[in-house]
Amino acid sequence: MDPLTPQEIRRSFANCSRGEASRAVLPDLAEVSWDRLDFLGWEDPSGSPKGWLVLPGPDSPVGLVLRRTPRGGGGRSAMCDLCATPHSGDAVALTVATKAGPAGRKGDSTGLHVCRDLACSLYVRGLRTPTAARLRETLSQGAMVARLRRNTEAYVAKVLADPGWRAAWPEESGAEGEGYAAWPAQA
Numbered sequence: 001m002d003p004l005t006p007q008e009i010r011r012s013f014a015n016c017s018r019g020e021a022s023r024a025v026l027p028d029l030a031e032v033s034w035d036r037l038d039f040l041g042w043e044d045p046s047g048s049p050k051g052w053l054v055l056p057g058p059d060s061p062v063g064l065v066l067r068r069t070p071r072g073g074g075g076r077s078a079m080c081d082l083c084a085t086p087h088s089g090d091a092v093a094l095t096v097a098t099k100a101g102p103a104g105r106k107g108d109s110t111g112l113h114v115c116r117d118l119a120c121s122l123y124v125r126g127l128r129t130p131t132a133a134r135l136r137e138t139l140s141q142g143a144m145v146a147r148l149r150r151n152t153e154a155y156v157a158k159v160l161a162d163p164g165w166r167a168a169w170p171e172e173s174g175a176e177g178e179g180y181a182a183w184p185a186q187a
Contacts, residue, residue: 012063041118068093083120
């Protein structure tokens with residue numbers, strides 16, 4: 001992922017007001033390892049259930065404001081719907097985004113179970129260890145990255161209420177040469 005400025009990040013939010021975007025608490029962008037990310041995701045440092053996700057789009061980044069279930073006892077294991085990483089306890093949260101546009105103004109939202117720390121890019125690359133034993137996958141790292149990108153793109157399309165939305169991911173190859181730039185359109 002290419003580095004983003006605070007202004008680009010704040011302008012990217014598609015499912016909130018300008019005021020809410022201006023109040024978003026951004027991470028320290030100088031500390032971000034951009035080359036390891038498929039999307040920029042972070043939690044509210046105040047401990048509120050808010051989170052943010054920004055990913056590259058066809059013309060400009062697309063950002064989402066997220067609301068997550070609060071931390072709590074949870075001893076149950078769960079798997080992230082974006083990166084398929086299993087976690088124990090409350091390391092996976094039901095994450096909801098208000099839909100953009102007229103649907104969101106009516107109160108419509110959509111949700112997934114997502115890694116609470118929004119570090120999916122690091123989990124699929126083996127750069128962060130999950131809280132539960134990782135299942136042995138037969139997919140290569142490149143295929144796992146492609147799956148993460150497809151799943152994230154599909155979620156953004158749902159939030160934007162535009163099933164034809166497709167991010168123009170840069171042409172790259174996975175660890176074993178799998179490309180992921182030519183995905184089929186969303187159904």
